Amino acid sequence: MPELPEVETVRRGLAPVMEGQVLEKVAVNRPDLRWPFPDRMAERLTGARVLQLRRRSKYLLGDLDSGETLLIHLGMSGRMTVSGDRLGRFVHDHPMPEKHDHVVFDMEGGARITFNDPRRFGAMDLMPTATAEAHRLLSVLGPEPLGNDFHEGYLIAAFRGKNTPVKSALLDQGIVAGLGNIYVCEALFRTGLSPLRKAGRIAAPRVAALVPAIRDVLERAIAAGGSSLKDFRQADGELGYFQHAFDVYGREGAPCHTPGCGETIRRVVQSGRSTFYCPTCQR
């Protein structure tokens, strides 16, 4: 579910109630998500102070004063929401626990952060902060799309010789880290590139044009608080609203947004995932 903008939105919501605060109580309500939780996770977290809440791709990373870093992935359906924030002006009770509330963090400041994930494709792990980037899930990631290492020359080189459709190449987290199905579809529309084209057979200037398009769509989505389809919530429970700005995602059969185009948005399936595009504007 959550792609980079949604994870960044969650991070921004959690940081004010987590950073600088001690994890006073941690409830772990089942043995695993996608994988087993690390050994003694609750004990290792309890009493630790969160120094910083970072994001790498779609992962949240909480650096602790214990020398460990908590890694969190929201999978497809994961949510993290805050309740009872004593740091803010308004105090309210914690809501009743709900189905699929798998991990609950109570901060010393009074905030409760609840991790809820019906499909359990999410994950948590603990590793030494010093070697966090060597974690098996992080070491394979390509550059951050909003960072300096992601630039025209990089993407041109990364696509060279690639026999896979550009849609699949952009979903490859080893090429660029953080894009998912929605933002790949949207970035390809903005670039006028057909998702069906082989990545290695696109002229360099057109590959280069993807870089600002990707950056722009991600930045706008972050500014809108992410996209809420079925269940994404910001940390304060509010909906994101970037879904209203989609040009193609989920718009099969609807008219293309390009003025005067008049074409109908199509849906095709590429390596098991829906791709939405305008066959006239995207070549």
Place this chain on the structure above:
DNA sequence: ATGGGGGCCTGCCGGC
């Protein structure tokens, strides 16, 4: 070695 498909889970929606 690269690329495609299966599988992991639950929930929801539409059709019959």
Place this chain on the structure above:
DNA sequence: TGCCGGCAGGCCCCCA
């Protein structure tokens, strides 16, 4: 009302 198929924002892993 209920059952069934299809679909979902991710990603590891196996196989060709």
